[in-house]
Amino acid sequence: MVHSGIPEPSEKVRSLHARMTLEEKLAQLVGFWVDQGGEVVAPMADEMATSNKYEEATRHGLGHLTRVYGTRPVDPRERAEWLSAEQQRLRTQTRLGIPALVHEECLTGLAAWKAATFPTPLAWGAAFDPELVREMGAVIGRSMRQLGIHQGLAPVLDVIRDPRWGRVDECISEDPYVVGTIGTEYVRGLQSEGIDATLKHFVGYSASQSGRNHAPVHAGPREIADVLLPPFEMAIRDGGAHSVMNSYSEIDGVPVAADDTYLERLLRGEWGFDGVVVSDYFSVAFLQLMHGVAADRGEAAELALAAGVDVELPTGDAYLEPLAARIRAGLTDEAIVDRAVLRVLAQKERIGLLDDDFSFTAGDVDLDSAEHRDIARRLAEQSVVLLTNDGTLPLAAHAETTGRIALIGPNADSAEALMGCYSFANHVLAHHPDVPLGFDIPTVADAARAEWPLDELTVVAGCGVEDDDTSRIEDAVSAARAADIAIVVAGDRAGLFGRGTVGEGNDAETLELPGVQRELVERVVATGTPVVLVLLTGRPYAIDWAIRGEHAPNAVLQAFFPGEEGSAAITGILSGRVVPSGRLPVSLPRSAGAQPYSYLHPRLGGDSDVTATESEPVLPFGHGLSYTRFERTELTVDERVAAGASFTARVTVHNVGENAGSDVVQLYAHDEVASVTRPVAQLLGYARIDLQPGERAEVTFRVPTSRLAFSDRSMRKVVEPGGIQLWVGPSCAERETEARLMIEGDVHAVRPTDERLVKIEVSRSVAV
Incomplete structure (x- = not known):
């Protein structure tokens, strides 16, 4: 018999539920995006912008407040004071007096202005240190709790299947056990501070066709069961995760958001999950708009609720008026609403929102404290992978001073290049270019000046990250010729939906370095000056030419968006102050044409004499060099x-x-x-x-x-x-x-x- 997924309701929850009108029930199953509009920070956000007035939307109460800190650059203390007053209003000026649950993104730290930015999850995987990730989760959770936030939309437990997919930097590894062990510790850390973790994206999202975002998934049931599901099961059974977010995917023609196979029968029936399932943003409406399995928003709402999606985020496009109309018309059984409402009320009771003395008072909060930065530093240092080295590194082994340094490349003097797609800077502040970052994040150039204060340092971009302009490469070549060592910092720029080279919606047809960066590196190498290539990326690239090509750099460092302390970690490894210890959490691909590829392949998945193509990676999963043996x-x-x-x-x-x-x-x-x-x-x-x-x-x-x-x-x-x-x-x-x-x-x-x-x-x- 399938488990209902509803914990035995308390007397308070039963009493509250019994008093609810239909409108009050539905209000508990939706969010409201106070700051929505203009900036594209979610898929099709412009098309899905709500026209509802906030006061009208909260007349019957409210389930979630959507990203009140993480949508626009608002001062955290001022917004916390607003939130405190708003929760009091919901308690005193709505009939049932139920406060809203506040959720935020927290994948690389709390996604809020002035908050610390940690390494991206792919860097967590490269560090292979679950305990340190748990520390990070706890300090992120503490910041969230101090701001009156209750639920974090992290971690991402998608197993990497194709590096062409733009969201690879949000993922931990291509190995499900690494994803599961590290992701589970993040859950434990976040929830140790009273913040509900939300597992994303359940399930199959990363196995999309051709590595395209929102593309169909053709994974077989065995791949789903043995590769894609285990991290979620570990985080639920071992980590006690309180929330799950559905995947946008359709698997073999059935959208996950409309499939009770995963959200009810497996998640609740087999695994015993008794928390709350929230929709990925707009995914309920997408059942009509993108999948075509619902005729309208009301039918989409019924499909999602029946499948086990309890809460519609970020707004109530389907679960409010469209669903209410179906219920009144006798087309939808109100029982599926009751099931979800009981789950939501149980969550709110557990985190204290139903307490008679509930209140939230904003106090002094430091979102980028010395503790934040210490954890960020340690994780960054552990995550950088030394791919190759002919003895050029560490630089301190050759002279007390490095001498003349040419620091070259489009990422050499860019703070944004150190942060992932879901960092507040790249996710939100990109729409507000006149607003300062609000926290300290030195560029590689800044860190180099601190690392080698007595040396002559020349900084030259040479080219952009993704444009085709080669006019500045000659300046870089001249700088390299005049230097004792050339450090080329190349790679990605994280962004969303066409803004940037990697990130949500920024999928790739090729795994060559974006723009003309390869030409830049090869021309600098041709000068004969010793060259170290530093890659700041959100995915692994096909860089066989830089690993063992005729004109390969003397050493190559791979850093997966290492966060606010990442530049010092990189220069520390270059100098020898830090001994590299990162390992590849994902295979270094041979080519885009060799994808999808996983080191977990059967014999027929590797190279053989019966095909002229090669699939084996340039460097294998787990590879990483050190300055010791x-x-x-x-x-x-x-x-x-x-x-x-x-x-x-x-x-x-x-x-x-x-x-x-x-x-x-x-x-x-x-x-x-x-x-x-x-x-x-x-x-x-x-x-x-x-x-x-x-x-x-x-x-x-x-x-x-x-x-x-x-x-x-x-x-x-x-x-x-x-x-x-x-x-x-x-x-x-x-x-x-x-x-x-x-x-x-x-x-x-x-x-x-x-x-x-x-x-x-x-x-x-x-x-x-």
Whole structure:
């Protein structure tokens, strides 16, 4: 029997619900976007602009206030005072006295003016540090709570399937376990401060056709079950996430927003989720406008509510008048409204909005405190990936001073280039060019001046991010010839819907660097001056020419929008003050034509002699260099384990270099024979460890065999008996130390109570 998804209502909720008119019920199921209009900060926002007056819209109460801090540059303290008064008005001047729930975007920090901007989620994945992401989630949640916000629209748990998709920078990794473990810790951090996390985008959004935003999804049920769904299940079962947002996708012709298969039967019935499902912005109306499965907004509302979408965001385009008219006409059963209202009221009661003494008073708040910046710095430093290095880096290894530095490239002196699409600066302030950022975010040029104060620094753009103008490249070439080292900072500019090169709606047909940036790099390299290429991007690009081409730079750094402390992290790595430790959370693609690609491919998904095309990436998942060397040896594994039980794997990691550093220990597996094809490599577990020169550590992985589970031919999630190859290496592609495990016994059907997480223990010893 399918779980109703409604927690047993309290007496207060039952009493409140019993008193409600239809209009009051519907008012609790919608948001109102106070500042909407003019700026495009959501898909089709201009077309969907509401004409309702705010006072009229709140006459019967209100479910959500939509992005009161995050739509326009409003002073946080002044807006908090307005919000305090508005909540008091809803309590005292509406019949039922129910305050509104306030939600905001918080993917790279609270999306509000003057708030800290952290690294983008793809950088979280590159850092491979769930605990630090939990710290970040907590400090973001604290800022939100101080401003009277209750729900955050994050994290994004979409698994990367195609780097051409514009929203890759919002995602964590191409590996579902990495997405799940890091995303779950973000949920825990945010919710530890009383902010409800909202898992996005449930489900399939990132698997869109040709990497196009809002395109159809053709994923099969096994890919959905084994790759796309696990991060959401982990964040709900292990992280206790309180809210879920539906995907815009249609899967095999059925829009998720109208499919109770996922939102009711799976999410609530199988996983036991008892929170609230909110619509992605305008996705209910899109059932009519973009999918064509509803004749009008009222029918769209019925489809969405029946499927399990409790709250329509950002406004009530479908759930108000259109739905009310259908109910009065006897076309829609009011029971589906009651189900959603009970869920919403239970959420409001849990977070205290129904308390008799509820009030919100704005106090002093620092949205970019020393704590914010410390976390931002540590996460940025851990996330930068050193892709190649012929010994040119670190620069401090060659001289006390670097000498003459040519800092070149369109991102060399740009603060916006350090931030992702959902940063407030790139999401909102791009529409307000005369408004200052409101917080400190040094550019790479600023950080270089601080890093090398005694050196001669010349800054030359050379070209724009995305235009075809080559007229300034010669200036960059001249600067490089006159320098001892040339640092070229290239990459993306995040934006939305055609504004920028990456971000929501900014999908790519090619994975070449935008504009004429490749020509800029190659001409600077041709000068003969040592060149370091720094990529500030929101997606991985096809840069085979820069990795091993005839005129490749001497070193390449990859930074995925590292946030407000990102420039200092980059220059610190260049100088040697910081030892790089980031690892690729997504394969470095060969070409756009080789997409979609995942390291989790079966044998037929890789290169072979039966095709003339190549799909293997330029650099593999998990790759990243350091300024020290690690040896990984002596992998030992239990010889046998029963299906459904857990096994132990131990490996020794030794820092054999001369510098302290951090290794990301990666344990991989391959199922030798199974009833369905299995990936050639699958990450089972990972551990970030810090080691001094000469220090050794034994890392123990306690691995539940459920990590090797998959959907069999009847779509049961099972662990099958058979041989498993295991290895540890610097990436998925290199088996530095190997072992073999035999799973024995009967096929084990995975249960909800089965352990899903790998437990890690580290013991250390210092070599004499």
